[in-house]
Amino acid sequence: MLKQIEGSRAVAEAVALCRPEVICAYPISPQTHIVEALGEFVKDGTLAPCEFINVESEFAAMSVAIGSSAAGARTYTATASQGLLFMAEAVYNASGLGLPIVMTVANRAIGAPINIWNDHSDALSQRDSGWLQIFAETNQEALDLHIQAFRLAEELSLPIMVCMDGFILTHAYERVDMPTQAQVDAYLPKYEPRQVLDPAEPVSIGAMVGPEAFMEVRYLAHAKQMEALKLIPGYAAEFREVFGRDSGGLTHTYKADDAETMVVAMGSLLGTIKDVIDEMRAAGHKIGVLGITLFRPFPIAQVREALHGAQRVVVLEKSLAVGLGGILATNVRMALSALPIDVYTVVAGIGGRPITMRSLHALFREAERDDIDPVTFLDLNHDVVDKQLARERSTRRSGPAAEAILRDIGVVAAKVAQEVR
């Protein structure tokens, strides 16, 4: 059924159709609307049987999720930003124990400086935690990926983060096709846990493992995650059969045939990139884009296949590996090792800075001329940075940098359409 609703609401309705038995969460922007809606569904009885557990922190949220999942319940939670960091210890435990929890990450920057807006720093900080990570391009894909995520997580007995851009998707009203309960029931089998805490058949979960077996347990986690690369294309095909549309998969290319310049990105940014590519193609530029849907496990073979014919690759990423450059770009470089292709890292849109078509047009043209730095910061205000660096050179007690930069930039509220200039 077609609906015009907020992205958070769409995800909440899709999660409810997956019949989770335990939902626990602690509110944090921009994730809050999702669990608020699920809380309503549990309270008014539309989602039953399900227990909605209010917890006192994100650490508690993931700890409750671990307990309920180990007890055999289909378990869901959601978080973002500092909330994800606060639960990090339990995040590693959930995957280490092999518990198929599904968690939405409404992607948001990490402080300091504190910032509530969108980028991918939060999810990518947990890229090695053992969770699978998938990124949605649209709200339709976000809701579809949640349905696929329960299936995949439970088959592998591994937890999954479904990542969607905070505010840009979570707070956007757009058209979605909401599946029926019958469709979701046909696609998503009943949860059959591999391990369960059952008083009738007691087991212990979470043994201490010494040097004699730690490597083997961790190797298994890696091997199991890599299985997802084989399972996902089949699940996406089956999804198409049941729901009648393409969603999910490992990677997607757009206008990649004969492309000399290939752009790589994840999440909602892909839409704006596609609009730019359409205009550039019309003007004769040989440019295309590769969208990464599955970030963990990283689909190395598919990325290499999609990019190997290009002369250059521009990785646009909403994250910054301080002291190195890019996170996504580093993964892409691994997929392209030994190929004679220039790979540019472009850090863009962090902390919610709008990524505009105008900036992308300029960037892609510069990249075509190989006229950009190996690590480029899109729309960086060099004047402000230089001013602060000069201040720090001239004054020992130069004070806090963020406050100084805000003073130099002036009152932002008076320039609502600041991106216009």
Add this chain to the structure above:
Amino acid sequence: MFQVRIHGRGGQGVVTAAEMLSVAAFEEGRHAQAFPSFGSERTGAPVVAFCRMDDREIRLREPIMAPDALIIQDPTLLHQVDVFAGIKPDGYLLINTSKSFAQLGLADFVRDRRSERLCTVPATEIALRHVGRPVPNVPLLGGFAAMSGLIRLDSVIKAINDKFSGKVAAGNVAAATEAFNIVREEIAADGQARGGQRGAFSNMGSNSHA
């Protein structure tokens, strides 16, 4: 694609207006995308929300920088925020006010623009009368329907009933309808003043992706 930018203050329902506009466009079978400016909104602080409408899927996610239409929910923003940034030369402008453009200090701005696309409506007063609260967002949507011809009043009413129920919904329907009629009469009077010439409504596909 047709792009609308709504300016107002926290508490005036700016984001809700953009959402409801997208629902109204959806009711007419269009693709629509509404989103806020993602600020940490506080009561009284300047707030911006956006709505795109198109006959095909909308992929673009940048803020609306060259709007086809502006809805100004609070005229005190006119000289505080650069609300007109990027507006197209033949763009639509709807301001919540009982004053004239000259009284608002906009005589220079409106001089060379298509007068049938420049409208005012006292939306706060209308809302106070029908809803009992100074929330101008919904009557302005009624006014926008009349001004642009892009969405029908019926679709605005459907969006109202989608968002509200009971007395609040009924009050908002009455407010939107009154604002619709006021703006329609305003445009008719403008047409007579210019010798019966009516402005052509904007074509949805005219400004699509390259």
